Amino acid sequence: MSYTADHLLLFGATGDLSQRMLLPSLCALHADKLVSDKLAIVGTARSDMTDESFRNFAKDALDRFLPAHRKGAIEGFLRRLSYQTLDANETAHYHDLAAKVRPDADGLAIFLSTAPSLFEATITGLQASGLAGERTRIGLEKPLGTCLDSSRVINDAVARAFPEEQTFRIDHYLGKETVQNLLALRFANIMFEPLWNAAHIDHVQITVAETVGLEGRVGFYDGAGALRDMVQNHMLQLLALVAMEPPAQYDATAVRDEKVKVLRSLRMVSPEETVRGQYGAGAIDGKAVPAYASELGQPSDTETFVAIKAHIDNWRWKGVPFYLRTGKRMTRRVTEIVIQFRPIPHSIFAGKGARAEPNQLVIGIQPEENITLTLMTKVPGLDRGGVRLRPVPLDIAMDDAFAGPQRRIAYERLLLDLIEGDQTLFVRRDEVEAQWEWIDAIRTVWEQNAITPKSYFAGSWGPAAAVALAERDNVSWHE
Incomplete structure (x- = not known):
């Protein structure tokens, strides 16, 4: 059923995600008149607040995290807000919440950002209070379980109140402009799709590197690790x-x-195709940083780095390795996708002493959003000493190409799609379960083969074993 919600209910409204992302995103949508004047936003959490104190809380968050050019919209946005205190385990509290969400609400969108242990109680409370009807959709923030079985428990609980067409599982990466641009790059340009296969692509690299450590996520991260977190x-x-x-x-x-x-x-990963790592002490940007165990305050076998050589066993990708790498306390913060094309089959310039290098496409996602295609070109000259070729990058920086439109937080797009009911950038249940099935198999490989984290210096690109994982195939990580 297609409808635009006129009420948005934010669970976890006083949390860090709400302060940094949700409230600024909603205020930006308000400032640009992308949401209806009728949209009312109700926050709820354990904190004991009134409507007025929540508005003051939201104003403080917006003063800190909203871009300066939008701050003129804060006062008008705050008038949309109200608040209801709620203990997720107290069924009676949900009836008070339902009374707060006006009974004349024509459509309700719920953003659920709570601990997974509270999901089932929350869904039960929403259902018992009448907040889980046909004109209600729910957005679920990760993590959705710690394995396939626990994910199914959560999804089963949600499905008892919300059919799949009303369930919006959030992966905020899908809200990033450059991630969405992947589809435009592939399917709106005639030159790429005919080459996008095993006949023309040698390998693919996907890197998500962070310079931060635990950053206040001690309780969650040590129980998850890089494999499950990223x-x-x-x-x-x-x-x-x-x-x-x-x-x-x-x-x-x-x-x-x-x-x-x-x-x-996805093919099941063998022991030789995966590397675990954990950062030791080191330096980032000239500043000393402690080891993971020191930050944690105790020894741990949780991985803060993972490298995987993955294979997709289908017609298009048979034989093309996908190298995945993610870690904390790395050299620099970067998320990028590298498409490494195969060499040309024959170089007409070889007899002139020139060497042609394979083309490469780099899609930068963060911190810079850009696309770089490296092409071979002739170096200017009279060529009396032989022809010289050199790779030249063609750069498309999104900030330069689109100087007019404002850069948006990923949650702006996702919250708007939740309100309007577009599920394209949300994750379906069968996707989540297919992901968990592959991840659980990797964890089983680690357990059966006693694969423990290898130490790497903070400020490096990870353990030496990750370099070897690629170099065995004559591949170098893009750095």
């Missing part, structure tokens, strides 16, 4: 977008159908 969701979504077949049209069903096919085609 690979299971963000990196597998990037892989699926790179590798998917052309959908018949750009809509939620067609796009997600093709992503699932990729995820189900």
Whole structure:
């Protein structure tokens, strides 16, 4: 059923995600008049607040995190806000919440950013209070479980109140402009798609590197690790977008159908195709940083780095390795996708002493959003000493190419799509389960083969074993 929600209910409204991302994103949508004047926003959390104190809380967050050019919209935005205190385990509190969400609400969108342990109680409370009707859709923030079985428990609980067409599983990477541009790059340009296969691509690299350490996420991260925190969701979504077949049209069903096919085609990883790491003491930007165990305050076998050589066993990608790498306390912060094309079959310039290097496409996602295609060109000259060729990058910086439109936080797009009911950039249940099935198999390989984290210096690109993983195939990580 198509409708635009006129009420948005934010669970976890006083949390860090709400302060840094959700409230600024909603205020930006308000400032640009992208949401209806009728949209009312109700925050809820355990904190005991009144409507007025929540508005003051929201104003403080917006003063800190909203870009300066939008701050003139804060006062008008605050008038949309109200608040209801709620203990997720107290069923009676949900009836008070339902009374706060006006009974004349024509459509309700719920953004659920709570601990997974509270999901089932929250869904039960929403259902018991009448907040889980046909004209209610729910957005679920990760993590959705710690393995396939726990993910199914959460999804089963959600499905009891919300059918799949009303369930919006959030992966905020899908809201990033450059991630969405992957589809435009592939399917709106005639020169790329005919080459986007095993006949022309040698390998693909996907890197998500962070310079930060635990950053206040001690409780969650040490129980999750890099594999479950980054690979299971963000990196597998990037892989699926790179590798998917052309959908018949750009809509939620067609796009997600093709992503699932990729995820189900992933080959199980062998022990030689995976590396675990954990950062030791080192330096980043000239500043000394402690080891992971020191930050944690105790020894741990949790990995802060993962490198994987993945294979997609289908017609398009048979024999093309996908190298995945993610880690904390790395040399620099970067998220990028590298498409390494194969060498030309024959160089007419070899007899003149010139060497042609394979073309390379680099898609930068963060911190800079850009696309760089490296082409071989002739170095100017009279060539009496032989022809010289040199790779020259063609750079498209999104900030320069689109100077007019404002850069948007990924959550702006995702919240607007939740309110309006577009599921294209959200993750379907079968996607989540296919991702968990592959991740669980890797964890089993680690356990059966006693693969423990190898130490690497903070401020480096990870353990030496990760370099060797690629170099065995004469591949170098793009750095």
